Amino acid sequence: MHTAVEKxxxxxxxxxxxxxxSLAEVWAGLGDEARAALLSNLADGLVDARLTVMEVxxxxxxxxxxxxxxxxxxxxxxxxxxxxxxxxxxAEEAA
Numbered sequence: 251m252h253t254a255v256e257k258x259x260x261x262x263x264x265x266x267x268x269x270x271x272s273l274a275e276v277w278a279g280l281g282d283e284a285r286a287a288l289l290s291n292l293a294d295g296l297v298d299a300r301l302t303v304m305e306v307x308x309x310x311x312x313x314x315x316x317x318x319x320x321x322x323x324x325x326x327x328x329x330x331x332x333x334x335x336x337x338x339x340x341a342e343e344a345a
Contacts, residue, residue: 276341288336295329298322 280288302322305314 291329291333295326298326
């Protein structure tokens with residue numbers, strides 16, 4: 251099983267200089283549309299993740315089904331994965 255730190259190290263693009271690439275460098279290379287997409291994916295994913303936490307923390311709520319919780323979790327994962335993919339792709343291009 252990978253830890254978050256191990257996963258992050260695997261995905262850290264380094265420019266030709268060998269130093270870690272900063273978020274500011276990647277951000278500067280993004281156009282307005284890509285910036286908006288990144289922020290939107292992050293925000294949507296976090297909102298869905300928060301909804302999932304709220305649903306799970308109130309397991310006795312009669313209206314909460316496992317299917318509903320899984321749907322919220324799937325949406326969160328999908329949106330955060332899109333943000334990760336965009337950021338990874340752009341960081342690799344900048345490197």
